[in-house]
Structures are given as C-alpha cells and as structure tokens.
Amino acid sequence: MPNERLRAVMASGGWTHATLAEKVEVDPKSVERWVNLNRTPRRSTAILVAETLGEDVHALWLALRQARPARAVSPELVALYDQRADIPVSRS
Template structure:
C-alpha cells in the first residue's frame, strides 16, 4: 500500500527519491519502497527529527495533538480524551507528561 503522506510531504518539500536517500543515508531503492510499498524505515535510518505531542489539559479532559512529520499541526489529528478509569489513554498521556516534566531543570538567568 503506497504511503501517500510521505509522497505528499516529499512533493511539498521538493524532495526526490535520490535527494531523500542522500539526506537519510540510505539507498534510493529504500526510499522508493517507503513511498510505493508503504515500508517503514528502520530506526537506524529514520529521519533525524523529534516527534512529539502537544497536550492541553483541563481537569479530567485532555486534548492531544499528535504531530506528524511533514504535516502542519493544524492538519494533524487531535484527540479529545476524558478520564473515565484509571490506566486509560488519559493517564498514559498525563503520566508521560509528568515523567518528562520530572526531568526538567530551571533555566539559569
């Protein structure tokens, strides 16, 4: 199954199979497989970008904007989660945020 998102991102960015292959350090045939066959790049060849989510929380409701490489935030999915039970998706996102927040350090002036 072709990867239409990757194809669209390549068109929008002006990337060719050869250009993307050179930028990621893989063979152009690999890029062709990613685009035409929907193959997933191995982690060793994954593009060097940080994928993240934006979280907006109010009490027991949360909006999670799952950012997608090559797609502007307004075009990426937003999930509206409500906390119903312990251990659900809501808790997964809030626990993840708490873990990241716990590694933060105050900025020095």
C-alpha cells in the first residue's frame, strides 16, 4: 500500500526519489520504499524529510504518532507508602 500523502507532497514540490534522497542523505531505494511500500523511516530521518518538504512529520507517517502520555500518579497513592519495600506482598 503506497504512501499517497508522501507521493503527492513530493510531486507537488517537484521532488524525485533521487533528489530527496540526496537532500536527506539516504539511498534513493529508501525513499522508494517510503513511497511505494509505505515504510516508515527512523524518526530522525522522518523529521528531516518532513522539514525538507515543509510538512508535518505525522501527516506523512501516521505510525510515528506517539501513544498518549501516561497519566501522573495521584498524590494519595504516592503518600500511601514511604518506600517501595513498605508495600505489602500478597501471596496466592
């Protein structure tokens, strides 16, 4: 399944696989895989590509969206036990 968004952005900017690859210092085959096989590059490379193309990295590669951050632990739970060793161990 191709990455149509990346393909469209490259086409509208006149980018070829070779020119984008040269600009972000990767092999043209890598760019071809991103476009035609919807492969996701390393985060640092994806960010560089997005900046080069003037796009949001998450618009080009949805897989790079991070999961929602973990919620903070409530102060009541932190105050319940002073140390980890104080937590009772249940034995089944």
